[in-house]
Amino acid sequence: MQTKTKTIKVVGQAEDGAIRQANNCLAAAEAFCLMADNHKGYGMPVGGVAVYRDKVSPAGVGFDIACGNKAVQLNIKRSDIADRLGDLADEIYYELSFGIGLNNRETVDHELFDSPTWELDFYSENPSVVERAHTQLGTIGAGNHYVDVFYDESDNVWIGVHFGSRGLGHKTATHFMGLAGDNPNIMDETPHLLGVHSEAGLAYLSAMELAGQYAYAGRDWVCAKVAELIGADIVDEVHNHHNFAWQESHHGQEHWVVRKGATPAFPGQRGFIGGSMAENAVIVRGVDSEESRELYFSTVHGAGRVMSRTQAAGRTRWKTVWGCTNDGCGNYLDNYNPKRGRPNPTCSRCGSKMEKRRMKLQIKKGAVDFDAVKKLVKSKGIELRGGGADESPQVYKRLDEVLGFHAGTIDVLHTLTPMIVCMAGDDIVDPYKD
Numbered sequence: 414m415q416t417k418t419k420t421i422k423v424v425g426q427a428e429d430g431a432i433r434q435a436n437n438c439l440a441a442a443e444a445f446c447l448m449a450d451n452h453k454g455y456g457m458p459v460g461g462v463a464v465y466r467d468k469v470s471p472a473g474v475g476f477d478i479a480c481g482n483k484a485v486q487l488n489i490k491r492s493d494i495a496d497r498l499g500d501l502a503d504e505i506y507y508e509l510s511f512g513i514g515l516n517n518r519e520t521v522d523h524e525l526f527d528s529p530t531w532e533l534d535f536y537s538e539n540p541s542v543v544e545r546a547h548t549q550l551g552t553i554g555a556g557n558h559y560v561d562v563f564y565d566e567s568d569n570v571w572i573g574v575h576f577g578s579r580g581l582g583h584k585t586a587t588h589f590m591g592l593a594g595d596n597p598n599i600m601d602e603t604p605h606l607l608g609v610h611s612e613a614g615l616a617y618l619s620a621m622e623l624a625g626q627y628a629y630a631g632r633d634w635v636c637a638k639v640a641e642l643i644g645a646d647i648v649d650e651v652h653n654h655h656n657f658a659w660q661e662s663h664h665g666q667e668h669w670v671v672r673k674g675a676t677p678a679f680p681g682q683r684g685f686i687g688g689s690m691a692e693n694a695v696i697v698r699g700v701d702s703e704e705s706r707e708l709y710f711s712t713v714h715g716a717g718r719v720m721s722r723t724q725a726a727g728r729t730r731w732k733t734v735w736g737c738t739n740d741g742c743g744n745y746l747d748n749y750n751p752k753r754g755r756p757n758p759t760c761s762r763c764g765s766k767m768e769k770r771r772m773k774l775q776i777k778k779g780a781v782d783f784d785a786v787k788k789l790v791k792s793k794g795i796e797l798r799g800g801g802a803d804e805s806p807q808v809y810k811r812l813d814e815v816l817g818f819h820a821g822t823i824d825v826l827h828t829l830t831p832m833i834v835c836m837a838g839d840d841i842v843d844p845y846k847d
Contacts, residue, residue, distance in 0.1 A: 422707055425449030425818035431458035437603040438463050438473065443668065446708050448675050449818035450717025450810065456599040459674035459718075462711045465606065466668060469658045471589040471617055472604035473671040478586055478621055479628035480577030481654035482676075482714070484563075484685035484696060484829070485636045487571065487645040491564040491832070494643060498562075502796035502833045504642050505560055509635060511799055511837040512555055514580075516548040523550065523630045530623040533616055535588050546581040546627065551634040554579060555837030557715075557804055560635060561687070562643070563694060563829035571829050572639045573694055574632050575687055575715075577656060578624040585624055589617040609669060618658075625654060651685045651696055653677060655714035663709055670709050678705070678712040678823050688716050688812035690800055690834045691790050695816065696827040705822040712823050716812040720780065722803035728777035736772045739765040745772055781805045790834070799836040 421427075421435045422445070430453030438457050439445040444464040451460030456472035463473050494501060510517055526547065530536075536543050553560060558576040565571060578585075587597060592613045593605035607614035629652065640647050658671045676684040678699030687694040699710055736745040737760040744762040751758060758767045781802035789806075790797045802808075816825065 419444065422446040423451075424708065425451075425815065427451050428453065431460070433601060434458040435461060437601065438470070440603055441465075441468070441606055444709070446675075446711060448708075448711065448713045448717075449815045450674065450713040450715055452718045453600075454673060456595065456602065456604040457671070457673050460713065461673050462675050462709055463671040463673075464663070464668050464709060465671065466666075467609050468606040469609055469614060469617065469669050470604045470606050470671050471586055471593050472595045472599050473673055474586065474621060474658050475656045475673050476583050476586045477577040477656055478582035478624035479654045480575075480582075480656040481628060481632065481652070482573065482575050482685040482687060483632040483636055483650065483652040484571050484573040484694075485640065485647045485651075486565075486569055486649040487640060487643065488648045489570050489643070489645045491568040491570060493645075494562075494570065494832075498794075498796045498832055501562070501643060502798050502835060505562075505639055505833065506798040506835045508642060509560060509638065509835070510552040511558075511560075511835065513837075515552050517551045519551070521550045521630075521634055525623070525626045525630055528623055528626070530619045533620060535585070535616070535620065539584070542581065542584045546579075549579045549581070550627065551631050551638070552576075552579055553635065553837070558836065559687070559690075560639060560835045561694070561831050562639070562833035563831055565827045565829055570643070570645065571827075572636050572643075573685060573687060573829065574635050574639075576628070576631065576635075578628040579631070581627055582624045585620045589613070589620065592617075621658060625657060628654065651683045653684045661709070663706070668709075670711075672711055674714045675711045676714045677710060678708075679710040680705070682710075683826065684712065684823075686713060686715060686812070686816075689806040689809045690797060690804060690831070690836070691786075691793060691795060691806045692716075692809075692812060692831075694829040694831070695812070695825050696829065697816075697823040698826050699823055700821070702821050708822060712819050713815055716809040716815055718808055719810055720808040722808075723779070725779050725781045725803045725805060725808045729773050729775050731771055732774050733769060733771050734774070735767045736770040737763060737765050737767055738770075739763050743772075745774070747774075779803075781807050795831050796833045798834070799838045800834065801836075801838060804836060
């Protein structure tokens, strides 16, 4: 783990892919840290903290600029909604936009659209990016992005959300990574940097800040919308980016600190950290310690993956087949050609009609039985809407174990137990996640 005189600071255990990427980043960085939830990402590992002098890494911040978490406490108790969790889950899943390329069901006006940053050449030359930003504000996306409802140790109800700057951030990151010289499919290459005083660097920082405001506004809107659906008021909030670059003072010097999948945890600063769909989340607070300073006051952003999406869910492909019209059945006939003039076949499994349709077919079995996962989630009293094998508890480390490696750098203020979990379904792939 040694590169010249610089060493990667590792909390807990690090996977080989994350170490290789960290070494690539360290070649141009002043320092590099890996949080305990680390795993391989795009160019820079998730759970990584890269420290630079007068430079910033667009690939380090990643495609989902300003992805982050927000949690809000409501002025109600668990017992106030215990008898309507199913209905609330249905409302949240219907009223909000989970998936790719979707517009918000409601028009959301926000003062951030008056920002002069929209006059940057990139936005002026790509009006469709700006238009999509208007229509996507407040959408959640897919992958590991979610809207959850929790209760804490005092039975107070909380809402927790996780998503970022959506298509705006992805298009912005792709553009500036190109200016820096990065491969759009960057994995094991050393990420390129932009000088913060260069024309491109200044433009990137402005665009990154705008994407940050956009992500904050989206998470604010979603939390307020869910509180409205529940019929309660927000009395407290905790809000953090975990894919971002900040100018900070450390060890007596000014640095640019790039955190990808890492939560700022300065002394007294609170953060919301989620687990998997069937496990607890936490509200933490940073503390001042020698190790905190070595980590540039950073902590985990989640539990951290231990299994790839393909390993978990297997391989699938889309194909036109004769499929059952009952979406909950999934039965199909491959290479079936009914004779002319005969009625369409009926499903041998459920008796519904069949028709030609595009279906996602499993061509290689994954390691996770999602039907079993749904039964487990239900047995815990959790109302799950959406989700898939690639987001199952088995694909993540245990959050309590991950947090244990960071003892002495954070305090756990609240433990949040899920009651409702809403995510996009497993037929969606999210290009904006990182």
